[in-house]
Amino acid sequence: MRAARTVLISGASIAGPALALWLHRYGFTATVVERAPELRTGGYKVDLRGGAIEICERMGILDEVRAHSTDMAGGSYVDARGRTVGELPAEIFGGRAEQDDEIMRGDLARILHERTRDDVEYLFGDSIASLHDDGEGVDVVFESGARRRFDLVVGADGMHSHTRRLVFGDERRFKRHLGAYISIFTAPDRLGLDRWETYHARPNKLVSVYSTSGERAGTAKNCFVFASPAELAYDHRDVLAQKRLLADAFAGDDWEIPRLIADSADAEDFYFDAIATITMDRWSRGRVVLLGDAAHCTSPASGQGTGLALTGAYVLACELAAAGGDHVAAFAAYETVMRPGVEVNRRFAEKMVKEMTVSSRRKIALRMLLVRTLPKMPWKNLIARMIREEIQRAANAVPVKEYGAYERNGTGRMNPVNGTLQGI
Ligand SMILES: Cc1cc2nc3c(=O)[nH]c(=O)nc-3n(C[C@H](O)[C@H](O)[C@H](O)COP(=O)(O)OP(=O)(O)OC[C@H]3O[C@@H](n4cnc5c(N)ncnc54)[C@H](O)[C@@H]3O)c2cc1C
Missing domain, CATH: 3.30.9.30 (D-Amino Acid Oxidase; Chain A, domain 2)
Structure with missing residues (x-):
């Protein structure tokens, strides 16, 4: 089997660009297709905790993330007449550990896009219309009519993943x-x-x-x-x-x-x-694999979806690199690393959603x-x-595995040290 080199990623929010960053670092050629006509910069605040902070550090974006922190001071509950019932500082309110931070989803997407856009091909305003995996590669037809062939396809297109629908079937089978x-x-x-x-x-x-x-x-x-x-x-x-x-x-x-x-x-x-939530028995079929919310949405109630998207991107890229581009081995290892932690977060979300609606x-x-x-x-x-x-248990449920040593080159990028990852 030829080692995979070219990867099409569907979705340019968090998981997609984060994966593209790591793939480029390991010598793969990544293309990201995004349905929206331009980067979607809107959104809500998302917590980055535990392992996700470590991943941001390894991606070299932590300083920028910190610079765009929501910097919330705290929060209060008010009664029906608008009178303050009680105030809590941000640490208690957000259940944050010292290194944790919070950023607007759109700011994080922009940081990831800016870090990757010179090295990665972005196709905005397009989408996968159909794909055919013949065992040796994947033929993709885009909505625009363009036809291309890739070694692998990654669906990072969110809870309502289009890639999942094309390859695994109706969302209702997986959504809870x-x-x-x-x-x-x-x-x-x-x-x-x-x-x-x-x-x-x-x-x-x-x-x-x-x-x-x-x-x-x-x-x-x-x-x-x-x-x-x-x-x-x-x-x-x-x-x-x-x-x-x-x-x-x-x-x-x-x-x-x-x-x-x-x-x-x-x-x-x-x-x-x-x-x-999205629950699937497996996240890959042949040369197509799902990532982030597309694979395992744990819902906004877990407060960890962004962290899991970043962690999953890191694990998937590193496993592909470690396996020398052997996608069968890499996809299996990716699930083995991610699944137990995803389960912890899914259970956490089920509990938290009840707390949200007393x-x-x-x-x-x-x-x-x-x-x-x-x-x-x-x-x-x-x-x-x-x-x-309790929040930290969920935030650290996926261990940030070491994939051998890394070294930073002159531009601050981390590269695998010779011999620690198989050649790609
Ligand atoms: C209100 C709210 C609050 C949240 N709070 C938190 C929080 O505090 N902490 C946290 O960690 N997470 C939080 N989340 C969850 C977090 O936003 C998601 O888990 C995270 O964005 C998942 O990233 P993703 O890249 O997998 O998917 P998404 O962010 O959903 O991105 C999917 C991308 O795919 C694109 N796309 C869709 N269809 C196609 C197609 N056919 N072709 C090409 N592209 C396509 C979309 O336009 C989008 O850009 C919250 C979510 C919500 C809704």
Whole structure:
């Protein structure tokens, strides 16, 4: 079998460009195809913790990530009349360990794209129309009509992966609805926030509004989560229908909710989706492999999807390099390394989604009592540590394996030291 050299990656968000960076470093030729006409820079804040921070360091992007930190100072819960119930500093609020950080998804995508665009071919505004794996390579026909042949194809095209659908079948076979929906969009800053997040909980619902260090002046992100055990029927391309579903879910609610919801009308970056996971028996078939949310979405409730996307990209590229381009060995090793940690995060998400949508007024009142009294409690550090440890277990569930020694060359790139990885 000829060693793989050329790789087509579908999706230019986090997993795709991160994989391209590592593949280029190991001498593969990577092409990234992205359906959007240009890099999607919008999005929400994503935590980078534990192993993901180590991977950013190894990618040589950690300083830039830190420079774009959301730099959140903390958060507070408010009651129905907008009165602050309690405030918590960012470390407790985010359950962060010292080295952890938080960045807007779009900023991270831009950093990864800028680092790779001179070495990697990007095809924006296109998509894979069909692919045929003949055992020796993959013939790809693009929506644009172009035809190309690659040694390998990687689907890094998110929870609703198009590559998965083409190769493994209907999404419904792999998707598990966790009983809630999430919506987020940019809106006028109604609450005058500065690096702060304000929460208001209702039975089965949670509203949060936040403004990060990089937020455009006068704007904030409005975020809504609501429980819905049944899956809602809607067309994912019909944004108006999704805005209506959101408005219906919060109809008649108090606090600032009517105004915050009304702001969705003008939102250009409106996001609405089920909180759901993707579970598959295997992530590869022949010369096609899935990566990031496409392979194992653990949902926003895990808070680790970005970290897993970065870690998976590192593991997949390093295993391909270590196997000298033997994709069969590399794909098997990639799953062996990633799967146990993905499982930990999936279980974590199932637990966290219930925390996001507390079901009764009594439970909300108990939580508010905790938020109000925690900062004054002598054992507040113990509670903070317990919260942090659980999150850290998930964040470090995939070990950041050493693939031999690396050395940095003059431009700061890390290259495998001779002999530690097989030649490609
Ligand atoms: C509200 C919210 C909050 C979140 N918070 C966190 C958090 O705190 N921490 C965290 O770690 N994670 C968080 N996540 C999850 C995180 O965003 C994802 O896990 C992460 O972005 C996965 O990266 P990915 O590259 O695998 O997929 P995605 O980011 O989904 O990117 C997929 C890419 O593929 C492209 N694409 C789609 N179809 C095609 C096609 N047919 N052809 C070509 N390209 C295509 C898309 O345009 C997109 O650019 C959150 C998610 C949401 C929605």
